[in-house]
Every structure is written in C-alpha cells, then in structure tokens.
Amino acid sequence: MTEKPAIALIAHDLMKDAMADFARTHEAVLSGFSIVATGTTGQRVIEACPGLDVTALKSGPLGGDQQIGALIATGGVTLLVFFVDPLTAMPHDVDVKALTRLAIVYDIPLALNRATAEPLLRALG
Numbered sequence: 369m370t371e372k373p374a375i376a377l378i379a380h381d382l383m384k385d386a387m388a389d390f391a392r393t394h395e396a397v398l399s400g401f402s403i404v405a406t407g408t409t410g411q412r413v414i415e416a417c418p419g420l421d422v423t424a425l426k427s428g429p430l431g432g433d434q435q436i437g438a439l440i441a442t443g444g445v446t447l448l449v450f451f452v453d454p455l456t457a458m459p460h461d462v463d464v465k466a467l468t469r470l471a472i473v474y475d476i477p478l479a480l481n482r483a484t485a486e487p488l489l490r491a492l493g
C-alpha cells in the first residue's frame with residue numbers, strides 16, 4: 369500500500385459486476401486513493417481499472433474480510449464500500465458481521481449499496 373488514504377472495496381459474488389461497474393464509473397476519484405479489497409473483488413477491480421492502485425488481500429471467506437477489519441482497527445481505511453448480496457446465505461456470515469461491526473466501532477463511513485457509496489465517494493473526492 370502507498371501513503372494515499374485507503375478505500376476498501378468488497379462485493380459478494382452476485383454483486384461483483386456492480387462493483388466492477390462502480391469502479392469504472394468512479395475511476396477518476398478512486399485513483400486518488402489506494403484500494404484494498406478482498407481477493408476476488410480485487411481481481412475484478414484490477415481487470416476493470418488496471419490503472420488503479422489495488423491491493424487484493426485474501427478472499428473474503430478465507431480471511432479477507434477479517435484482514436480488512438484489521439486494517440480498519442489500525443486506522444488504515446477511510447471508507448468501506450461493501451456491496452452485500454441481500455438474498456444469499458453466506459457461510460462466512462460471522463466474518464461479514466464482524467467487519468461491518470468494526471466499521472461502526474471505528475466510526476468510518478460504510479456503504480452497503482451503490483446508492484450510499486456514490487454520495488460518500490463524492491464527499492471524499
């Protein structure tokens with residue numbers, strides 16, 4: 369990661385197309401940040417926007433959500449954008465809950481859908 373403030377991007381599988389589109393649409397603003405992402409989401413964002421500074425951590429179900437949570441706890445995340453799939457049960461639901469809880473504990477902006485992410489990103493950009 370660089371010295372730029374970090375935005376965390378995460379999307380559940382059925383939301384990954386939406387995340388790739390979100391990244392493409394907002395590439396100019398996102399380029400002012402370093403991006404941290406869970407593994408598969410990070411790969412999709414890299415494919416969509418090869419110019420962005422993206423660090424892809426572990427896949428969410430394999431610890432990636434917890435890695436992002438640890439970054440939040442150590443002050444390394446400015447905004448968490450997490451496109452949650454509201455209709456699919458997740459085997460790692462406890463990790464998802466722990467991550468969103470930490471975003472609340474550390475009072476960082478948290479967008480769980482695009483309608484929230486866009487005004488937050490505009491405010492930061």
Ligand SMILES: O=C(CO)COP(=O)(O)O
Binds near residue numbers: 407460464
């Ligand atoms: O499962 C996730 C978040 O809970 C996302 O992980 P991936 O980006 O690795 O698919």
